Amino acid sequence: MPARKSAERFPEHTVLTDLFSRTISYLRLSLTDRCNLRCIYCRPDGGEQEKLGHADMLTYEELLRVVRAAVSLGMNKLRLTGGEPLVRKGIMDFARQLGEIKGLRDIRITTNGVLLEQYAEGLRAAGINKINISLDTLKPERFAQITGADCFQQVWRGIEQARAAGFSPVKLNMVVMRGVNDDELADFACLSRDTNLHVRFIEFMPIGSRSRWNRDTYLCSDQIKQRISHLGKLIPVPRSETDGPASMFRVGSDAKGKLGFISPISHHFCDRCNRLRLTSEGRLRACLLHDAETDLRAVLRQDGCTDEEIRETLLAVVRSKPQGHRMEERLREQEGGCHGRMSRIGG
Ligand code: SAM
Numbered sequence: 114m115p116a117r118k119s120a121e122r123f124p125e126h127t128v129l130t131d132l133f134s135r136t137i138s139y140l141r142l143s144l145t146d147r148c149n150l151r152c153i154y155c156r157p158d159g160g161e162q163e164k165l166g167h168a169d170m171l172t173y174e175e176l177l178r179v180v181r182a183a184v185s186l187g188m189n190k191l192r193l194t195g196g197e198p199l200v201r202k203g204i205m206d207f208a209r210q211l212g213e214i215k216g217l218r219d220i221r222i223t224t225n226g227v228l229l230e231q232y233a234e235g236l237r238a239a240g241i242n243k244i245n246i247s248l249d250t251l252k253p254e255r256f257a258q259i260t261g262a263d264c265f266q267q268v269w270r271g272i273e274q275a276r277a278a279g280f281s282p283v284k285l286n287m288v289v290m291r292g293v294n295d296d297e298l299a300d301f302a303c304l305s306r307d308t309n310l311h312v313r314f315i316e317f318m319p320i321g322s323r324s325r326w327n328r329d330t331y332l333c334s335d336q337i338k339q340r341i342s343h344l345g346k347l348i349p350v351p352r353s354e355t356d357g358p359a360s361m362f363r364v365g366s367d368a369k370g371k372l373g374f375i376s377p378i379s380h381h382f383c384d385r386c387n388r389l390r391l392t393s394e395g396r397l398r399a400c401l402l403h404d405a406e407t408d409l410r411a412v413l414r415q416d417g418c419t420d421e422e423i424r425e426t427l428l429a430v431v432r433s434k435p436q437g438h439r440m441e442e443r444l445r446e447q448e449g450g451c452h453g454r455m456s457r458i459g460g
Pocket residue numbers: 148154155194195196197198223224225245246247286288315316317318319320324455456459460
């Protein structure tokens with residue numbers, strides 16, 4: 114039987130579902146493993162990790178092919194991450210080209226904010242519609258200790274610039290680590306009450322072979338809620354499409370912003386997971402907390418690789434997506450966390 118044309122096999126408005134009936138609509142691209150910060154959870158010894166060579170990373174042309182293939186399968190949401198996505202040269206042109214892909218209705222970025230003062234407006238103009246900024250402390254000195262760089266004020270100006278550029282809401286993500294920044298939970302919660310910034314507390318995850326994660330540094334969302342209970346009752350906010358896996362609240366009825374809890378370990382959201390990840394070396398990863406990866410770069414770089422082959426690879430990975438990460442159970446059974454590097458996976 115002659116091969117059917119790809120347009121027939123993958124008609125427009127396809128919805129991509131996995132073996133557990135989850136719709137897979139969201140692709141996260143780690144654009145580079147390089148970063149201008151040295152955060153303690155990504156680089157536990159503060160030193161340099163082995164970097165990918167330029168040829169190891171997917172080119173922008175390759176990334177665009179993958180995104181177009183994913184969109185043709187029904188994926189419509191994309192996040193740029195890293196490493197630090199804004200350190201990759203040419204990102205603005207790339208963002209503009211993404212903005213022109215029909216069917217891609219939602220393009221987001223996660224950044225540490227260091228270069229945001231300079232890039233926020235351009236990102237918005239290019240069609241990036243949502244921004245998450247990682248910020249683990251409101252104390253400049255502590256910021257330098259956590260990230261290895263004394264640039265809290267620069268990040269704060271980046272946050273202001275993102276608001277001025279029209280990103281709304283601007284979301285701040287704080288990874289909560291006991292003994293590192295857990296004394297600032299109330300300050301962050303109040304920030305979400307007193308300004309229109311949305312703050313999300315993220316449970317620290319056991320990722321990376323030399324991660325600092327252990328039962329002592331980890332605080333679950335219920336403990337975090339307990340720690341801010343003196344601020345009054347948290348008022349639940351109905352989940353909106355932009356909230357992702359976070360459960361959202363307001364700190365009091367007059368709160369200007371929202372406060373979210375992302376609980377990948379204690380209240381995992383695997384049953385709603387709609388994601389695929391592409392690491393900075395071009396490996397597809399079906400689950401953040403499972404190390405299984407498929408080498409899409411090898412497929413892309415085969416002579417005469419067709420779009421159909423890219424789609425088949427994406428489909429195969431979707432079909433291999435595990436039902437859940439079972440991390441709580443794995444930790445209980447001392448199986449350990451996962452070994453992938455966050456800077457290559459992108460979070
Ligand atoms: N450089 C960008 C940034 O800082 O947002 C994007 C990459 S960073 C790896 C993506 C997110 O992963 C950040 O919010 C970071 O705090 C978070 N992250 C890294 N390691 C983590 C861990 N072990 N547990 C939870 N979140 C983690």
